[in-house]
Each structure stands twice: as structure tokens, then as C-alpha cells.
Amino acid sequence: MAIGEAGLGSARRGSRPKRLEATMRDRLGRECVYVPSCRFGLYVALRHWCPPGGRVLMSPVNDDVIFFVVLAAGLRPVQAPLNPLDASIDVAAVPDEMWDSLSGVLTTNLYGNPDDTPRLREKCDALGIPLFEDGAHAIGSEVGGRPVGAWGDASVFSLSKHVGAKAGGFLACADPGLREALEKTCEDLLLPGRLTAELAYTARPFAEATVRGLGLRRAAWATMRLLGLMEREEIRMPLRPAELARAVEAAPDLTAHDSWVRVDMHDYRLRSGPLRAGRIARRLDHLDEVLAACRAGTELLLATPWARPGLPRAERVQPLFRVPLFVADREAARAALARRGIVVGYLYDPPLDDYAGAAFTDLSPDPAGARWFARHALPVDPLRARQVVQVLQESGVRPAEAPGGLEPTRG
Numbered sequence: 001m002a003i004g005e006a007g008l009g010s011a012r013r014g015s016r017p018k019r020l021e022a023t024m025r026d027r028l029g030r031e032c033v034y035v036p037s038c039r040f041g042l043y044v045a046l047r048h049w050c051p052p053g054g055r056v057l058m059s060p061v062n063d064d065v066i067f068f069v070v071l072a073a074g075l076r077p078v079q080a081p082l083n084p085l086d087a088s089i090d091v092a093a094v095p096d097e098m099w100d101s102l103s104g105v106l107t108t109n110l111y112g113n114p115d116d117t118p119r120l121r122e123k124c125d126a127l128g129i130p131l132f133e134d135g136a137h138a139i140g141s142e143v144g145g146r147p148v149g150a151w152g153d154a155s156v157f158s159l160s161k162h163v164g165a166k167a168g169g170f171l172a173c174a175d176p177g178l179r180e181a182l183e184k185t186c187e188d189l190l191l192p193g194r195l196t197a198e199l200a201y202t203a204r205p206f207a208e209a210t211v212r213g214l215g216l217r218r219a220a221w222a223t224m225r226l227l228g229l230m231e232r233e234e235i236r237m238p239l240r241p242a243e244l245a246r247a248v249e250a251a252p253d254l255t256a257h258d259s260w261v262r263v264d265m266h267d268y269r270l271r272s273g274p275l276r277a278g279r280i281a282r283r284l285d286h287l288d289e290v291l292a293a294c295r296a297g298t299e300l301l302l303a304t305p306w307a308r309p310g311l312p313r314a315e316r317v318q319p320l321f322r323v324p325l326f327v328a329d330r331e332a333a334r335a336a337l338a339r340r341g342i343v344v345g346y347l348y349d350p351p352l353d354d355y356a357g358a359a360f361t362d363l364s365p366d367p368a369g370a371r372w373f374a375r376h377a378l379p380v381d382p383l384r385a386r387q388v389v390q391v392l393q394e395s396g397v398r399p400a401e402a403p404g405g406l407e408p409t410r411g
Contacts, residue, residue, distance in 0.1 A: 017277040023284055024157070024170045027139075028149050031176040033183055034168065036190070037268040038136045038158035039069050039261060041171035043254055044185050045154040046073035046104070048178075049130040052252050054103025055362070056132075057094065059115075060351035060370045061087040062108050064236050066134065067352050068260035070106070071244075071360065074252030078102065078362040079353040084369035084403045085308045086324070087377070088115040091123065095365055099127060106132045107152070111346070111379055112294075112320035114143035117151040130154070136169075137161055137321040140291040160265070161321050162290050165280040167267060189254065190271045231263045235347045236355050244360065290383075294319040297382025301325065304389055306378070306399050322346050322379035325392075326400040333378050336395035342384055349374035369403070376400040 017034045024032040035041040050056065052074035058066070060079040070077045078101070081093040087110045105124055107115040117133065124131040133155035135141075138148040139162050149155035149172055159168035171182060231237060237260065250256040254269070262268055272280075298320045301307060306325035327333045334344045351370040353363040364370060380388045 017272065017281065020168070020277065020281055020284060021170070023281075024172070028147055028155075028172055030150060030155075030172040030174060031179045032170045032172045033179060033186060034272075035156075035171050035186060036168060036270055036272055037160075037265055038134070038156045038169040039065055039265070040186075040189070040269045041156040041169050042066065042106075042132070042134065043069050043073055043261075044171055044182060044189065045132055045156060045173075046070065046075060047252060048182060048185060049132070049153060050075055050103045055101050056104045056106050057089070057098070057102050058106040058352075059087060059089055059108040059110065060353050060364055060367070061110060061348045061374050062134075062352060063346075063348060064352065064355065065261060065263060066106075066108075067356065067361070068257050071248055072251055072254050072257035072261055075103070076362065077352070077356075077360070079351070079364040079367075079370075081364050081366040082369040082373065084372045086110065086113040087370065087373045088113065089120065090366075090369065091116050091119045093366055098362075098365065099123065102127065102129055104130045104132060106134060108134050109136075109138035109141060109148050110348075111322040111324055112138045112141045112148075112318050113324075114138065114141050114148050114318070116143075117148070118144040121151050124153075132156075138318075139163070139287065140294075140319040142318070159280055159284065162294065162319075163280070163283045163287055164290075165283045167265075167276055168272065168280040189269060191269050192271055235349050237263050239356060241357075241359065248360070291319040294321070294382045297385035298323050300385045300389065301380065301382060304392075306392065306397070320382055323382050323385075324373075324377040324379050326376045327378045327392075328376070328398040328400050330376060330378050333392065333395070333397045336397065337380075337388065337391050340387065340391050342380075342387060342391065344378060344380060346379050347374075347377075372403040 020034050021032045050073065055076045055078050056070055057078045057080050058070065059082060061082060067077055078098065080089045082088065083090050087108070089107065105120055107117060107120065109115055121131055130153040131151065133149050133152035135149040135155050136158035139157055141148045149157060153174050155172045157170045159165040173179065173182060247256040254261065295317060299317045301323040302317065304325065306327055308326060337344055351367060351374050353361055353367060
């Protein structure tokens with residue numbers, strides 16, 4: 001086993017999954033470096049473009065893992081005011097003094113709904129600071145006539161989402177001359193591949209299919225909880241502020257923040273082996289089929305009473321990874337869906353500034369939009385759109401009341 005593991009690591013060292021990179025380069029029109037995860041790619045980008053101690057504007061409705069990646073890079077998260085109907089950064093509501101203090105801006109493109117990236121690009125250009133695009137949810141989404149990921153100095157993507165590969169991602173850059181430097185940084189930070197991890201990754205789809213087929217999901221979760229393998233009992237992971245403060249003092253340091261950054265993906269910085277790369281490539285080959293199905297499901301969900309009104313139909317239908325419906329009682333809606341075997345994930349409640357507090361982040365100057373979205377958004381899988389609509393109708397789930405005179409619902 002030791003020989004096999006060493007061979008796996010050395011086989012990957014100095015080589016990259018070229019076909020994967022070429023596929024994404026063709027889609028995006030930019031140089032793309034394959035990375036084991038979106039979070040790893042983001043860390044590399046932040047370290048390359050931002051000086052330690054810099055301040056990065058970001059959305060408070062985001063995965064806490066991304067928050068910890070920003071901290072690991074030695075940066076101070078700054079929480080932005082949000083549009084309550086799609087959780088995008090409200091560019092006009094960011095105070096001038098906040099803009100003047102920033103070293104970079106990070107978009108979220110939550111669930112595939114794009115941020116106002118063209119305006120953010122203009123602001124960053126005027127200030128001379130980098131724009132980073134988190135496209136984890138947004139492969140296939142567009143804004144301003146370009147794909148999400150084609151606006152920033154750097155952008156990152158996840159192959160765990162639309163592609164469903166549960167591993168892999170890309171770091172894309174606007175300047176092709178930076179590719180070699182970014183590759184070197186990645187190589188320096190990657191951990192050696194392990195044969196045991198490759199075999200576990202290969203076996204995982206079969207194990208998951210068996211659990212689903214035998215109806216053992218609840219038993220599997222209960223077993224993991226008993227064994228102490230559950231890292232999240234709530235939507236947010238435990239902050240552990242005393243330990244986090246010590247890690248922040250050591251930043252920039254990915255290893256010091258590893259216990260937070262690795263949650264839900266312990267292989268996030270592991271060098272990929274051929275088994276993993278091959279399966280990811282096969283899943284990526286079917287991306288356009290998945291996006292077409294997501295677009296159809298999204299269109300159906302946007303026509304329901306729980307959807308927000310948006311732009312003209314042709315412009316607003318993106319192939320969303322999750323469609324945020326707005327419900328008065330989200331927990332009741334989640335429970336109704338769970339009874340039919342439909343699990344609602346990718347919830348980001350409470351917002352990051354309420355979760356982490358002023359010790360670890362600058363608070364949003366106007367937190368109301370983020371709090372409303374985090375409380376009422378029900379992100380559902382567009383691939384199960386018809387089942388979701390049926391359950392919500394039969395359960396009598398009520399749409400949320402509009403925040404501040406806006407109209408997020410229609411009937």
C-alpha cells in the first residue's frame with residue numbers, strides 16, 4: 001500500500017488533467033487550472049492577489065467554508081449589504097468609506113443567480129483592486145453577455161455542484177501569463193495523493209446508491225452521528241471562537257484553518273489521481289445535458305407563487321443549481337419536502353456577520369436584506385421541480401410577505 005500511495009503522488013506531481021482544463025477553457029474563454037476543490041482554488045487566488053491584512057468585500061449569505069478560506073488567506077472579511085430577492089451584493093448600498101478600505105471583492109452568484117458583476121468590475125477597476133468570482137453554483141450562468149467567471153481577475157468553479165462529481169474544480173485567470181505562477185502555488189500547497197482516498201472516492205457512488213436503494217439514509221446519518229463523524233448539527237458549523245482566534249493570528253496559513261476549511265470535503269487539497277480525474281471527466285462530458293434540465297426546472301419554479309418576480313423571462317432563466325423560493329415558514333416547508341424524500345440543503349442562515357460577529361468580520365452596514373433572504377429562502381433542486389411544486393401545493397405552504405414593500409411573490 002505504501003508503494004502504491006507514493007507512486008500515485010509522484011505520478012500526479014508535475015502533470016495536470018489537461019482534458020478537463022481544455023474543456024473549461026473552451027467554455028469560459030480563459031486559462032483554467034484544475035484544482036481539487038473550489039475552496040482550494042479560492043485560497044490560491046486570494047493569496048496571489050491580496051496582501052495579508054487586506055479587506056475583502058463578500059456576501060454574508062454564503063457557505064461558512066468560504067468565510068474561513070478568506071480568514072485562512074490572512075484577510076479580513078467585510079460583509080456587504082444585499083439585495084433581499086437574490087442575495088447579490090447591493091453595489092449602490094455599499095458606503096464610500098467601505099469601498100475605499102478594500103483590497104478585493106468576492107462575488108457569490110448564489111445558486112447560480114449572478115451578482116451585478118459588470119458594476120462590480122467598474123468599481124474594482126476604479127479602485128485598482130482585484131475582483132474574484134465564486135462560480136461554484138454558476139457554471140452555465142451568464143451576466144452582461146458573458147459567462148459567470150469571465151469578469152474577474154480570477155474565478156473559481158466547483159465540479160461538485162452541477163456536474164455532481166463530489167470533487168474537483170477550476171481556478172481561471174484573466175491574464176494567461178499568470179498561469180505558470182498559479183500552477184506553482186497550487187503544486188506547493190497540494191498534499192500528496194493517497195490510494196486509499198482514490199479507492200474510497202471510486203466506491204462512494206456505489207455505496208450511496210445502495211443506501212438509497214435500501215432506504216437506509218436515516219440509519220446512515222444516525223450511525224455517523226454516533227461515531228462523531230457529523231461535522232454539522234446545525235446549518236452553520238461550530239465557530240469555536242477561541243481556537244479560531246489562534247488560527248487567525250497564524251494566518252495566512254491554510255493548515256491552521258484546516259479543521260474549518262475541510263468541513264464536508266476532507267479531500268479539498270488532495271492531489272487528484274487518475275481514477276478521480278477519469279470519473280470527473282466523464283461527468284463533465286454531460287454538463288450541457290444537466291444544464292438544459294436545470295434550465296427547464298428553473299423556468300417551472302419561477303412560474304410558481306413562491307418565486308420572486310424578475311427580469312423579462314428570456315433574461316432571467318438561468319440554469320440554476322438551486323432555485324430560491326420564498327416561503328413564510330421555511331422549516332415547515334422543509335419538513336413537508338423531507339417527508340417525500342426531498343432534502344433541502346445549501347442553506348446559509350444566519351448570515352455570516354450574525355454567525356461570526358465583529359471579532360472576525362466587519363459587519364454589514366445594512367443587514368436587513370441578508371437576514372430576510374436567509375430566513376425565507378427555500379433553495380430547491382430544479383431537477384425535482386415538479387415534485388417540489390406538488391408537495392408545496394398539497395402542504396399549503398404560504399409565500400413569504402414581501403420585505404420593505406418589494407414584491408418577491410406572485411400568484
